[in-house]
Amino acid sequence: MKETVLLTKRMRDFPSDSHLIDIYEKSNGYKVAKKTLSKSSPEEVLKEIQDSNIKGRGGAGFPTGTKWGMLVEDKEKYLVINADESEPGTFKDRILLERDPHQLIEGMIITCFAANIDKAFIYIRGEYAKPARRVQNAVEQAYSKGYLGKKIFGTNMNLDIVVHLGAGAYICGEETALLNSLEGRRGEPRLKPPFYPAVKGLYMKPTLVNNVETISSVPWIVENTGAEYNKLGVEGSTGTRIFSLSGHINKPGNYEIEMGSSFGEFVETLGEGVRNNKKIKAFIPGGASAPWLTGEQLEIKMTIDDVAKNNSMLGSGAVVMMDEDTNLVNAAKSIVSFFAHESCGQCTPCREGTTWLEMILDRVASGRGRSSDLELLLDVCDNISPGLSWPPKMTTICPLGPSAVSPITSLMKNFREEVENMIPTKVLL
Amino acid sequence: MSWDKKLINQANKIIKQYPQKRSALGPLLHLAQSKDGYISDDSIEVISELIGITEVQVKSVSTFYSMYKQEPTGKYLISVCKSISCEISNSSDVIKKVQEITGLNNNETDEEGIFTFEKVECIGACGGAPAIQINYETVEGMTPESTESLFNWLKENQPKVIVADILQEKFGGTRSFEWGIKDNSGTIASVPGFQNFNTVGESK
Numbered sequence: 001m002k003e004t005v006l007l008t009k010r011m012r013d014f015p016s017d018s019h020l021i022d023i024y025e026k027s028n029g030y031k032v033a034k035k036t037l038s039k040s041s042p043e044e045v046l047k048e049i050q051d052s053n054i055k056g057r058g059g060a061g062f063p064t065g066t067k068w069g070m071l072v073e074d075k076e077k078y079l080v081i082n083a084d085e086s087e088p089g090t091f092k093d094r095i096l097l098e099r100d101p102h103q104l105i106e107g108m109i110i111t112c113f114a115a116n117i118d119k120a121f122i123y124i125r126g127e128y129a130k131p132a133r134r135v136q137n138a139v140e141q142a143y144s145k146g147y148l149g150k151k152i153f154g155t156n157m158n159l160d161i162v163v164h165l166g167a168g169a170y171i172c173g174e175e176t177a178l179l180n181s182l183e184g185r186r187g188e189p190r191l192k193p194p195f196y197p198a199v200k201g202l203y204m205k206p207t208l209v210n211n212v213e214t215i216s217s218v219p220w221i222v223e224n225t226g227a228e229y230n231k232l233g234v235e236g237s238t239g240t241r242i243f244s245l246s247g248h249i250n251k252p253g254n255y256e257i258e259m260g261s262s263f264g265e266f267v268e269t270l271g272e273g274v275r276n277n278k279k280i281k282a283f284i285p286g287g288a289s290a291p292w293l294t295g296e297q298l299e300i301k302m303t304i305d306d307v308a309k310n311n312s313m314l315g316s317g318a319v320v321m322m323d324e325d326t327n328l329v330n331a332a333k334s335i336v337s338f339f340a341h342e343s344c345g346q347c348t349p350c351r352e353g354t355t356w357l358e359m360i361l362d363r364v365a366s367g368r369g370r371s372s373d374l375e376l377l378l379d380v381c382d383n384i385s386p387g388l389s390w391p392p393k394m395t396t397i398c399p400l401g402p403s404a405v406s407p408i409t410s411l412m413k414n415f416r417e418e419v420e421n422m423i424p425t426k427v428l429l
Numbered sequence: 430m431s432w433d434k435k436l437i438n439q440a441n442k443i444i445k446q447y448p449q450k451r452s453a454l455g456p457l458l459h460l461a462q463s464k465d466g467y468i469s470d471d472s473i474e475v476i477s478e479l480i481g482i483t484e485v486q487v488k489s490v491s492t493f494y495s496m497y498k499q500e501p502t503g504k505y506l507i508s509v510c511k512s513i514s515c516e517i518s519n520s521s522d523v524i525k526k527v528q529e530i531t532g533l534n535n536n537e538t539d540e541e542g543i544f545t546f547e548k549v550e551c552i553g554a555c556g557g558a559p560a561i562q563i564n565y566e567t568v569e570g571m572t573p574e575s576t577e578s579l580f581n582w583l584k585e586n587q588p589k590v591i592v593a594d595i596l597q598e599k600f601g602g603t604r605s606f607e608w609g610i611k612d613n614s615g616t617i618a619s620v621p622g623f624q625n626f627n628t629v630g631e632s633k
């Protein structure tokens with residue numbers, strides 16, 4: 001198994017200065033945007049994106065071409081790049097922001113050309129100070145060369161980009177919460193409908209909200225055609241994808257691969273195996289929101305459809321491996337406590353439910369659990385996500401609450417005994 | 430108004446970037462924090478006047494986000510990650526060590542105003558778990574031992590500028606990815622170092 005390098009090529013070829021505009025231009029940079037703006041039509045660009053069948057890389061996997069096609073015509077429209085990467089296990093956008101910010105900017109120029117947009121924002125999570133500085137530098141470099149601002153590349157197109165720093169709220173990765181945050185409000189997800197920011201988004205104007213990796217793919221797709229991109233990977237999961245591999249692995253890191261290999265092969269080859277030759281007990285296939293899979297399921301293929309068939313999701317591409325020595329109750333507690341901390345507080349089932357789940361798991365993990373706690377955990381979960389099915393049903397505005405249910409149902413389904421063993425038994429005196 | 434002219438100019442520059450003034454609220458709160466180390470009542474008043482919303486609206490937003498501190502922070506904000514990849518890579522040992530050295534509980538600042546300690550959720554350094562941030566500059570691959578060295582170094586040198594690359598080279602271990610690019614930018618306050626808030630420093 002080998003990497004297929006489209007988005008991470010430049011940072012490998014120029015490891016010490018791939019973020020600079022000179023290097024970017026030396027390695028073919030901004031040529032695609034220049035050519036597109038002078039020779040193509042917006043419709044042609046849209047068609048390439050639709051032909052590529054690329055799906056959004058943020059987590060939801062919504063087809064990008066469809067999203068662009070839904071953008072309503074209006075005098076005032078916006079592009080917002082979602083760089084609020086905070087799904088535990090995920091660090092792939094960080095490398096794209098830090099190491100190749102111009103690739104993102106070029107992708108944004110082409111996107112805005114296709115959608116006739118003249119104002120764009122990059123919403124970067126506040127904790128990503130260093131990536132944000134790099135992106136801000138890159139934006140300033142692009143302005144100084146005339147690639148942003150008025151009449152870019154000498155054409156009639158104008159584009160301004162603002163780098164906006166978040167302030168530590170995972171929920172702002174949810175696109176409507178992100179838009180509220182960008183409007184200077186609390187980062188609370190909006191009540192739907194309207195369902196799509198492409199219809200009513202920032203300031204209630206049509207807005208494209210796309211992930212960093214998605215838009216960073218645009219220059220390659222437009223240069224090499226959507227049909228070529230569509231040949232990579234497998235049907236339903238085309239192109240390459242950057243997976244963030246972490247946990248008990250010899251060589252954790254970001255790997256750009258075509259989707260279609262199995263998790264086991266991924267771990268053994270690129271990840272160079274499990275630390276200390278241990279066995280995998282459980283793993284998370286797509287970020288903390290995704291239900292866990294077990295060590296027996298490593299043969300599952302890393303495609304959106306295959307993982308979905310096994311009642312989980314490829315999500316943000318964050319693969320977390322947990323070896324046989326892992327205390328899974330503690331692991332679940334960590335994830336649940338994450339969601340409890342990040343709940344925005346609007347919906348009662350999520351606000352109260354995640355807090356209770358955290359408290360109950362805490363007492364189980366510390367050996368003070370009650371025999372009724374297992375059922376109680378599932379009952380609270382059922383109030384957040386009725387039926388405990390996958391994909392989850394919701395009693396909440398956004399999927400954050402139901403995400404906290406994932407680790408618990410995984411635990412109860414596959415490792416119930418491990419939880420039971422942590423409950424103290426009664427001793428007759 | 431107790432923001433000086435320089436700060437007000439900077440604020441107006443930020444406001445101008447946005448189609449609607451209120452969008453500048455987040456960045457202005459960062460700016461306020463770079464001045465005081467927290468969101469002071471005084472800053473709330475200034476900001477509400479600058480963008481034309483009420484003080485309560487400003488406060489409501491500032492209390493929603495965990496990076497806006499409601500109390501003064503120390504010179505160095507120590508944030509230790511406890512999310513899943515760090516948790517299963519023994520971040521709890523690093524947390525214990527920090528607490529042992531500083532004697533601080535979660536979200537506390539020492540009397541000298543040097544350190545503020547907080548446990549935080551995922552900071553996107555999962556490949557280099559466990560990870561820690563000093564004033565939002567990331568160091569990956571920490572151990573209890575390297576944590577101790579890091580604190581000794583901070584106490585002894587009290588550097589004005591915190592630079593991720595320098596900390597990583599001195600105290601870090603496994604990284605999420607090869608960093609390659611050498612970078613001397615950092616932060617000069619307990620807020621993220623970012624050009625628009627004037628907190629980026631060049632290290633010597």
